[in-house]
Amino acid sequence: MSKKILEVINAEKYYGEKGNVTKALDDISFSVNEGEFLGIMGASGSGKTTLLNCISTIDKLSAGKVLINGENINGLKGGKLDAFRRDELGFIFQDFNLLDNMTAYENIALALSIQKVNHKEIEERVEKIAKTLEITEVLEKFPYQMSGGQKQRVAAARAVVTNPGLVLADEPTGALDSKSSKALMESLVKLNSELNSTILMVTHDAFSASYASRIIFIKDGKLFTELNKDPEKPRKAFFEKIVETSAVLGGDANELI
Amino acid sequence: MNSFKIALKNIKKSRKDYSVYFLTLILGVAIFYMFNSLDGQGAMNSISRSTNSAIQALVSIIEAVSVIVAVILGLLIVYANNFLIKRRKKEFGLYMLLGMGKRKVSKILVAETGMVGLMSLVVGIGLGIFGSQFFSIIVAKMFDLDLSDYRFVFSHTALIKTVINYVVIFAAVLVFNTITVSKYKLLDLLNAEKRQEKNLLRNSTVSVIVFVAAVAFLTYANIRVCFFGEDLTRNAMFTCIIGGMVSIFALFWSASGFIFDVLRRFKGFYSKNINSFITRQFVGNVNSSSVSMALICLMLFASLVIFSSGFSLRSFINAKIGNGGTPVDVTLRYEGDSAVGVLNDNGVDPYDIFDEYVELPLIKCPASITLGSLLGDYLAEGKENFIMADWDYPQSVMSLSNYNEIQRLFGRKEVKLEENEYLVICDFQMYAQYADKALKAGTTVTIGDTTLYPAKDKCSDEFLLMSGLGANGTYVILPDSVIENNPDCFEDFATFMAGNYVTKDKEESYAYDDALKIGLGIDIENEEASLDKMVITKNDVRDSGIGNTVLVVFIVLYIGTIFVISSAAIIALKILSDSIDSTGKFKILGRMGVTDKMRKNALFTQILLNFALPFVVAFIETVFGLGFVRDMLKAFGFINMGSGITFALVVMVIIYGGYFVTTYINSKRIVDLR
Numbered sequence: 001m002s003k004k005i006l007e008v009i010n011a012e013k014y015y016g017e018k019g020n021v022t023k024a025l026d027d028i029s030f031s032v033n034e035g036e037f038l039g040i041m042g043a044s045g046s047g048k049t050t051l052l053n054c055i056s057t058i059d060k061l062s063a064g065k066v067l068i069n070g071e072n073i074n075g076l077k078g079g080k081l082d083a084f085r086r087d088e089l090g091f092i093f094q095d096f097n098l099l100d101n102m103t104a105y106e107n108i109a110l111a112l113s114i115q116k117v118n119h120k121e122i123e124e125r126v127e128k129i130a131k132t133l134e135i136t137e138v139l140e141k142f143p144y145q146m147s148g149g150q151k152q153r154v155a156a157a158r159a160v161v162t163n164p165g166l167v168l169a170d171e172p173t174g175a176l177d178s179k180s181s182k183a184l185m186e187s188l189v190k191l192n193s194e195l196n197s198t199i200l201m202v203t204h205d206a207f208s209a210s211y212a213s214r215i216i217f218i219k220d221g222k223l224f225t226e227l228n229k230d231p232e233k234p235r236k237a238f239f240e241k242i243v244e245t246s247a248v249l250g251g252d253a254n255e256l257i
Numbered sequence: 258m259n260s261f262k263i264a265l266k267n268i269k270k271s272r273k274d275y276s277v278y279f280l281t282l283i284l285g286v287a288i289f290y291m292f293n294s295l296d297g298q299g300a301m302n303s304i305s306r307s308t309n310s311a312i313q314a315l316v317s318i319i320e321a322v323s324v325i326v327a328v329i330l331g332l333l334i335v336y337a338n339n340f341l342i343k344r345r346k347k348e349f350g351l352y353m354l355l356g357m358g359k360r361k362v363s364k365i366l367v368a369e370t371g372m373v374g375l376m377s378l379v380v381g382i383g384l385g386i387f388g389s390q391f392f393s394i395i396v397a398k399m400f401d402l403d404l405s406d407y408r409f410v411f412s413h414t415a416l417i418k419t420v421i422n423y424v425v426i427f428a429a430v431l432v433f434n435t436i437t438v439s440k441y442k443l444l445d446l447l448n449a450e451k452r453q454e455k456n457l458l459r460n461s462t463v464s465v466i467v468f469v470a471a472v473a474f475l476t477y478a479n480i481r482v483c484f485f486g487e488d489l490t491r492n493a494m495f496t497c498i499i500g501g502m503v504s505i506f507a508l509f510w511s512a513s514g515f516i517f518d519v520l521r522r523f524k525g526f527y528s529k530n531i532n533s534f535i536t537r538q539f540v541g542n543v544n545s546s547s548v549s550m551a552l553i554c555l556m557l558f559a560s561l562v563i564f565s566s567g568f569s570l571r572s573f574i575n576a577k578i579g580n581g582g583t584p585v586d587v588t589l590r591y592e593g594d595s596a597v598g599v600l601n602d603n604g605v606d607p608y609d610i611f612d613e614y615v616e617l618p619l620i621k622c623p624a625s626i627t628l629g630s631l632l633g634d635y636l637a638e639g640k641e642n643f644i645m646a647d648w649d650y651p652q653s654v655m656s657l658s659n660y661n662e663i664q665r666l667f668g669r670k671e672v673k674l675e676e677n678e679y680l681v682i683c684d685f686q687m688y689a690q691y692a693d694k695a696l697k698a699g700t701t702v703t704i705g706d707t708t709l710y711p712a713k714d715k716c717s718d719e720f721l722l723m724s725g726l727g728a729n730g731t732y733v734i735l736p737d738s739v740i741e742n743n744p745d746c747f748e749d750f751a752t753f754m755a756g757n758y759v760t761k762d763k764e765e766s767y768a769y770d771d772a773l774k775i776g777l778g779i780d781i782e783n784e785e786a787s788l789d790k791m792v793i794t795k796n797d798v799r800d801s802g803i804g805n806t807v808l809v810v811f812i813v814l815y816i817g818t819i820f821v822i823s824s825a826a827i828i829a830l831k832i833l834s835d836s837i838d839s840t841g842k843f844k845i846l847g848r849m850g851v852t853d854k855m856r857k858n859a860l861f862t863q864i865l866l867n868f869a870l871p872f873v874v875a876f877i878e879t880v881f882g883l884g885f886v887r888d889m890l891k892a893f894g895f896i897n898m899g900s901g902i903t904f905a906l907v908v909m910v911i912i913y914g915g916y917f918v919t920t921y922i923n924s925k926r927i928v929d930l931r
Contacts, residue, residue, distance in 0.1 A: 119527075122528050
């Protein structure tokens with residue numbers, strides 16, 4: 001049995017005051033193993049973004065626990081919290097979140113330099129990850145000189161270059177066209193299989209989700225169901241299964257993807 | 258909701274953005290009021306009556322300067338306002354999307370601008386009224402003035418002037434805003450925030466070359482002006498100044514590329530912590546505001562120089578009007594047989610006025626002793642610099658024994674001369690610098706058969722007639738025997754008289770001054786300088802000294818302060834606007850695990866560098882520039898510039914530092930780092 005990187009235990013998150021409480025997360029529990037590529041799916045307002053924010057330490061749970069590498073992140077504060085984000089987490093966002101006054105190289109290198117990695121090692125590691133993600137030729141370019149797909153791969157490189165315990169991707173293909181989406185998802189799979197990165201991806205796009213190895217569906221803050229990819233069958237089969245589940249999940253023709 | 262309510266809410270909401278705008282407006286209004294209310298101030302009243310003309314001059318100069326100041330402040334306010342409007346494009350876009358017409362948006366903006374203007378006008382005038390009282394006290398202390406008739410003064414004229422000025426400025430701002438809004442397109446407004454930064458750095462090779470060239474030229478010009486300033490011809494001077502200004506612009510234009518190129522080479526430094534981010538931010542700032550930075554640098558330079566020179570002038574004049582410069586109550590030069598005789602004829606008995614006095618003859622020797630002849634071989638050099646001078650004008654001559662009588666009265670050391678020596682008295686450094694050279698070279702004076710040699714290798718820095726500015730005529734002192742033995746060479750020229758009044762009372766001494774002047778036939782209502790009847794009293798010297806100093810110091814303070822405020826405000830606004838653009842970046846850094854402390858450090862360093870860069874360049878230029886100014890002022894006998902520079906720095910640091918702190922605090926709030 002492989003090591004559990006992330007454990008979410010009875011997670012609950014409420015908004016509002018007494019008597020008028022909205023439950024954004026309602027008793028959710030699941031775990032992610034080392035080297036796994038987990039997708040979380042759900043409609044808008046299902047609570048998937050809240051869940052991701054709670055895992056990424058940007059928000060805090062009202063009740064329950066989130067353990068990363070066995071550590072309860074709810075108890076982290078100040079410097080420890082920063083250090084945790086810096087060393088254990090890597091982020092990929094829908095809108096790339098690259099620093100637009102710095103080159104791709106500098107964006108990636110920054111993640112390492114704040115870990116106080118020596119500059120020679122920084123160079124080696126940036127070049128290596130750039131090669132894996134095929135962005136070597138854009139390293140000296142600024143974000144505005146790159147395509148959306150390139151930007152997102154640079155963001156992915158920045159997220160994994162520090163070898164974080166967990167990579168969190170929030171709708172990574174949300175701002176990309178279908179071709180770039182495909183390339184990015186292939187890159188993520190490559191990172192997952194070659195570098196053994198553990199990836200947690202939130203998406204509502206069935207196509208992107210089909211690249212994951214396991215998918216959790218959330219509806220109205222509750223765990224709805226879970227799908228596992230059959231390694232024997234092609235990705236297309238998994239995609240169809242996802243679309244099917246999404247339809248049931250939505251329960252409304254308008255929310256069919 | 259009407260426009261007024263929306264406007265009020267907006268102002269409350271964008272306090273962060275408005276803080277620097279408010280600060281600038283309030284300071285601007287306050288300073289404008291303070292300086293325009295000067296004539297009514299208590300301190301001014303206690304400068305005695307004969308300084309009235311100086312105060313009149315002060316008021317008219319301040320009025321003239323106020324026009325320039327109003328234009329500068331007007332431009333600054335339009336600029337600041339423009340920043341605020343730009344910041345809020347999205348908000349305006351939202352109003353329009355919700356169906357609000359451009360007219361209504363303009364109306365909201367008019368209401369906002371009006372309210373902000375009104376508030377800052379009220380606060381500014383309040384501050385100005387109290388500031389001017391405080392200012393009065395400082396002025397009084399500065400010139401040892403009597404504050405017994407001090408009272409709280411409120412100047413209606415200054416108030417009206419200030420209000421009119423600001424109403425005009427705000428009217429301009431309103432027109433400007435309305436035009437801006439009418440040009441907006443909804444799509445651009447809504448997309449304003451999505452704009453990606455395209456801060457392309459300038460080509461690094463070109464930057465490095467331009468930077469090195471600019472630094473090289475500045476160094477050359479600085480050294481030339483500072484150390485060899487006296488030898489520069491007009492053309493060379495012009496080249497240095499214009500070239501220097503061009504170099505400053507080139508320096509800032511290329512600074513971003515150069516700094517980046519250099520810092521990036523220090524990989525250990527560049528890849529440490531978030532240094533790469535700080536460098537990029539700073540370099541980006543410099544890159545996008547190189548022209549304004551260069552202008553700011555020049556403004557700071559100008560204010561540093563005028564502050565320091567203005568305040569050195571103050572200490573200089575204060576020293577001159579002290580006891581060393583006014584040893585007796587009155588000195589006069591009268592072209593006629595005897596001033597005493599004239600006074601007696603006109604019914605003024607010198608014995609009634611004077612406790613002690615001397616009257617001594619001044620003679621001349623047009624054949625041997627003239628303005629030109631004393632310069633010997635250096636006449637040509639002198640001619641280059643004094644185009645207007647009459648080189649054949651005979652210099653006044655006095656016998657040694659007569660001169661020593663004056664020395665005794667003035668409380669100065671008596672002088673000794675050999676039979677073949679002469680002495681030149683001159684405290685007018687512009688002339689003395691050439692005379693000194695001639696004396697050092699041993700230039701001789703021939704009277705009849707006698708050849709005289711210089712007793713000293715330079716002029717004696719003394720005077721006969723008192724003067725607040727150290728710009729007296731030249732006197733040649735000859736041994737008594739030379740004058741007795743060559744009666745044909747000399748003609749009577751004038752008489753010199755000096756004495757102390759019987760009274761020590763200030764009011765009475767003014768009465769004596771008048772009596773003396775009237776007795777000699779001088780129209781005191783309409784006193785004009787004339788060479789044949791010159792009466793200079795201790796009161797005159799002191800009053801005109803104070804008057805001139807007050808004049809200089811006030812003008813300097815006025816212009817200097819406005820320059821510093823404008824510079825600081827422009828930097829502050831630019832940084833605040835950049836901070837708003839950087840909000841996202843700081844958020845990203847936070848998500849990457851960069852600690853709050855590190856991010857605050859980054860912001861602080863970036864803002865500090867932005868404020869420091871133009872200041873440091875201006876300061877370096879000032880040090881060299883003042884070297885030259887010092888040389889120029891030395892011609893009038895200036896020595897000490899230290900206190901002036903210190904004062905200038907204190908004023909700068911307070912205003913500039915205040916803006917720096919305000920900017921940092923607000924930027925921290927903007928990028929959400931508390």
